[in-house]
Amino acid sequence: MQFAQVLVDVPTMQTDKPFTYQVPAQLAGDLKLGMRVIVPFGRGKRKIQGFIVGFSDHVDFKGPVKPISAIIDPNPVVNDEMLKLSAWLAQTTFSFRISCVLTMLPSVMRAKAKKVLQRTDGELPAALQALFGDHEQIEFDQAALSDEQTKLILKAVQAGQLSVDYVVKNHAKPKLITKVQAHLGQPQLQKILDQVAKNAVAQQKLLRWLIDHPKDAIAQPTLIKTLGINASTIKTAAQKGWVTQSTVEALRNPYQKPIQKNYPLQLNADQQNAVDHIADSIHNDNAKVYLLEGVTGSGKTEVYLQAMQKALAAGKTALMLVPEIALTPQMVNRVKGRFGNLVAMLHSGLSMGEKYDEWRRIDQGDAKVVVGARSAVFAPLQNIGIIIMDEEHDSSYKQEDTPRYSTREVAKWRGQYNHCPVVLGSATPSLESRARASKHVYELLMLPHRINNQALPAVHIVDMRNEMANNVTSDFSQSLVDAIKLRLARKEQTVLMLNRRGYSAFLLCRDCGFVLKCPNCDISLTVHLKGHQMQCHYCGYEQPIPNVCPNCQGHHLRTFGTGTEKVEQELNQILPDARVIRMDVDTTKRKGAHEKLLARFGSGQADILLGTQMIAKGLDFPNVTLVGVLNADTSLELPDFRANEKTFQLLTQVSGRAGRADKAGSVYIQTFNPDSQAIQLAKTQDYEQFYRSEMRLRHLANYPPYFFTIRVTASATYENQAAGTIYQIANFLNGALTNRNIILGPTPSAITRVNNKYYYQLIIKYKHEPNLQSALETVLNKYQSATRHGIYISIDPEPVSFM
DNA sequence: AGCACGCCGACT
DNA sequence: GTCGGCGTGCTC
Numbered sequence: 001m002q003f004a005q006v007l008v009d010v011p012t013m014q015t016d017k018p019f020t021y022q023v024p025a026q027l028a029g030d031l032k033l034g035m036r037v038i039v040p041f042g043r044g045k046r047k048i049q050g051f052i053v054g055f056s057d058h059v060d061f062k063g064p065v066k067p068i069s070a071i072i073d074p075n076p077v078v079n080d081e082m083l084k085l086s087a088w089l090a091q092t093t094f095s096f097r098i099s100c101v102l103t104m105l106p107s108v109m110r111a112k113a114k115k116v117l118q119r120t121d122g123e124l125p126a127a128l129q130a131l132f133g134d135h136e137q138i139e140f141d142q143a144a145l146s147d148e149q150t151k152l153i154l155k156a157v158q159a160g161q162l163s164v165d166y167v168v169k170n171h172a173k174p175k176l177i178t179k180v181q182a183h184l185g186q187p188q189l190q191k192i193l194d195q196v197a198k199n200a201v202a203q204q205k206l207l208r209w210l211i212d213h214p215k216d217a218i219a220q221p222t223l224i225k226t227l228g229i230n231a232s233t234i235k236t237a238a239q240k241g242w243v244t245q246s247t248v249e250a251l252r253n254p255y256q257k258p259i260q261k262n263y264p265l266q267l268n269a270d271q272q273n274a275v276d277h278i279a280d281s282i283h284n285d286n287a288k289v290y291l292l293e294g295v296t297g298s299g300k301t302e303v304y305l306q307a308m309q310k311a312l313a314a315g316k317t318a319l320m321l322v323p324e325i326a327l328t329p330q331m332v333n334r335v336k337g338r339f340g341n342l343v344a345m346l347h348s349g350l351s352m353g354e355k356y357d358e359w360r361r362i363d364q365g366d367a368k369v370v371v372g373a374r375s376a377v378f379a380p381l382q383n384i385g386i387i388i389m390d391e392e393h394d395s396s397y398k399q400e401d402t403p404r405y406s407t408r409e410v411a412k413w414r415g416q417y418n419h420c421p422v423v424l425g426s427a428t429p430s431l432e433s434r435a436r437a438s439k440h441v442y443e444l445l446m447l448p449h450r451i452n453n454q455a456l457p458a459v460h461i462v463d464m465r466n467e468m469a470n471n472v473t474s475d476f477s478q479s480l481v482d483a484i485k486l487r488l489a490r491k492e493q494t495v496l497m498l499n500r501r502g503y504s505a506f507l508l509c510r511d512c513g514f515v516l517k518c519p520n521c522d523i524s525l526t527v528h529l530k531g532h533q534m535q536c537h538y539c540g541y542e543q544p545i546p547n548v549c550p551n552c553q554g555h556h557l558r559t560f561g562t563g564t565e566k567v568e569q570e571l572n573q574i575l576p577d578a579r580v581i582r583m584d585v586d587t588t589k590r591k592g593a594h595e596k597l598l599a600r601f602g603s604g605q606a607d608i609l610l611g612t613q614m615i616a617k618g619l620d621f622p623n624v625t626l627v628g629v630l631n632a633d634t635s636l637e638l639p640d641f642r643a644n645e646k647t648f649q650l651l652t653q654v655s656g657r658a659g660r661a662d663k664a665g666s667v668y669i670q671t672f673n674p675d676s677q678a679i680q681l682a683k684t685q686d687y688e689q690f691y692r693s694e695m696r697l698r699h700l701a702n703y704p705p706y707f708f709t710i711r712v713t714a715s716a717t718y719e720n721q722a723a724g725t726i727y728q729i730a731n732f733l734n735g736a737l738t739n740r741n742i743i744l745g746p747t748p749s750a751i752t753r754v755n756n757k758y759y760y761q762l763i764i765k766y767k768h769e770p771n772l773q774s775a776l777e778t779v780l781n782k783y784q785s786a787t788r789h790g791i792y793i794s795i796d797p798e799p800v801s802f803m
Numbered sequence: 804a805g806c807a808c809g810c811c812g813a814c815t
Numbered sequence: 816g817t818c819g820g821c822g823t824g825c826t827c
Binding site: 010020785 | 823
């Protein structure tokens with residue numbers, strides 16, 4: 001194997017193929033497939049990161065072949081499965097293979113090459129001399145240097161006084177700790193202890209500990225802390241030969257709190273049936289996809305846990321995916337309580353280092369169960385026995401930037417590769433999945449009953465048009481207020497949902513009709529009382545709330561569209577004694593804030609939990625007997641064909657938060673569209689009927705699941721560039737594709753300008769389109785050079801929204 | 804991406 | 816004449 005095929009870390013169309021490199025003799029024995037290496041690339045001395053994707057004995061490339069410079073990690077970081085998966089992913093998501101490889105790995109492996117300036121010989125100009133000081137080499141960070149300095153440096157390089165070198169920076173460093181262990185036997189230590197000076201207290205403490213723990217290897221910092229001694233005592237002890245110090249890899253474990261063990265629960269007949277079916281596939285290496293449709297509170301989680309247990313019992317591993325927001329401590333404790341140290345967690349709350357450590361635990365085979373959000377679908381588990389995807393309809397499973405993969409599709413691919421079942425679970429499956437179950441592509445498993453046959457909560461629809469007619473300007477109907485008061489009196493808890501954060505959606509001048517907009521985006525600014533700022537939810541722009549109209553200097557500015565901040569204020573007025581916790585992006589930004597707020601609510605330190613849709617999932621608080629939805633219309637009014645589906649799912653999910661233990665629950669849904677299908681059916685929580693009625697609408701309008709969809713977006717600095725490009729693409733596609741598909745648009749995207757870039761899009765609806773893949777690849781190739789002019793094309797297969 | 808080459812206008 | 820602006824092409 002003289003040559004290696006290397007995927008270079010340069011995400012462009014022209015470099016999206018393996019490059020051939022020589023295997024130098026000194027690396028020949030160590031190089032393995034999937035290893036991360038450093039290679040020279042380009043004319044200069046530029047060095048970059050690459051991944052070995054193949055070996056060969058001959059070269060096809062005509063031209064000089066360079067040798068691989070070095071190996072980055074001692075072991076391969078990408079296995080055979082991941083190499084194949086990355087190729088498939090690159091093709092189906094129209095993205096670069098290297099981008100796919102990098103998304104599968106922890107972010108610390110996104111190495112960046114650093115330029116370093118090295119002194120060679122001769123006197124440097126005074127200005128540069130000052131820059132170097134005593135150092136022989138410094139980092140060449142052009143951004144931190146002035147133009148003058150850069151010029152001087154380039155001159156010095158040409159004159160041979162300096163040289164530019166490249167260092168590929170690797171952040172993926174395992175954390176190392178020093179362990180201490182007794183080196184002598186107990187009798188010898190005892191003898192030393194007897195002879196040691198009476199005032200050498202620290203040494204005595206250490207010796208006593210060593211005598212008590214003859215075998216233990218303890219982390220040095222822990223030993224220092226427990227004994228109250230310092231590092232020099234241990235150093236001296238090592239020099240005297242009492243102890244040995246060794247450096248080992250420390251894996252940061254983010255959940256070190258002791259977790260209460262829990263045991264499998266008794267299953268009801270439906271649950272048992274589901275577990276039996278899944279177990280059957282596990283034992284027969286059958287890559288079947290199951291749709292587990294269970295009403296809220298039907299015990300899906302217990303089915304998951306017991307199915308995973310079956311996989312472990314068969315000597316295999318288990319992967320469980322959950323929406324990011326549902327990774328609550330409750331969920332974590334439940335899984336950890338069942339499988340203990342075998343569990344690795346992957347979620348956004350971990351630091352980069354912690355994620356890397358968890359990844360390594362999985363890679364080394366120390367963790368057999370992985371629980372995590374979207375990106376955990378790439379966890380380097382081997383010999384997977386089951387993949388579970390909870391709340392499979394959740395939109396957070398779709399990655400919204402490149403590679404725009406669907407977690408569900410990746411999970412199914414891995415199911416095929418590992419010959420294991422994939423379980424998609426939901427109370428409100430996506431219509432796509434439910435339709436596939438009807439066509440027997442998936443096997444449908446139903447959990448129609450709640451645990452202990454508990455009744456579903458009673459749902460009341462409150463017609464807000466009547467409330468308005470009664471001249472009520474509050475965001476609360478009288479019936480909802482009465483219901484909350486009743487819970488307060490009974491010392492029960494309430495969950496209130498309003499799907500809009502901030503104080504109010506926009507600020508309007510009643511004199512001239514002016515609405516304050518973001519200077520960078522085509523969107524109105526949201527009023528936030530906290531910090532007294534107007535905020536853009538798209539680009540993060542902020543400015544103080546104006547006192548007078550910026551347009552006419554009038555004083556009649558009014559806020560419209562209630563957000564959670566305002567509701568919190570209203571609650572304090574209507575129910576001054578109620579203790580309210582508000583949970584939205586603004587109150588949960590800090591690390592751990594989410595958990596803290598939920599823990600406070602769970603322990604009864606508040607009466608009302610008010611939040612955006614982040615409170616709709618997975619919460620299980622037995623004392624919650626009332627759920628109020630303040631405005632069910634926000635998601636219904638979206639200009640998206642999935643508006644009904646999203647509304648029904650959200651209402652059903654949030655309703656499921658009420659009455660989960662022995663107390664009956666009730667739900668109040670306030671709406672201006674009480675007759676809408678989505679809201680009427682959420683009342684009875686009848687998913688099957690919703691499915692049937694919504695399928696009819698989708699069929700009539702040629703929408704998914706009857707059609708596949710793909711979105712092509714052109715973005716550019718100038719509006720005419722974006723528009724011009726998308727029209728050219730539309731023309732090309734009309735010629736290149738068969739006439740059996742439908743192209744919607746081109747149109748400006750719902751928010752045409754975001755962060756000073758213009759977005760235009762078109763949507764292709766198709767059933768079977770043989771030319772699609774090649775036509776879209778042609779589009780990408782054609783417009784690849786346009787990136788130089790700030791024009792970008794993006795292709796999104798099965799977008800979650802058409803906006 | 805990032806770098807070099809190369810072709811044009813404006814300076815010591 | 817040469818310095819440096821940016822448009823273009825290539826990287827094993």
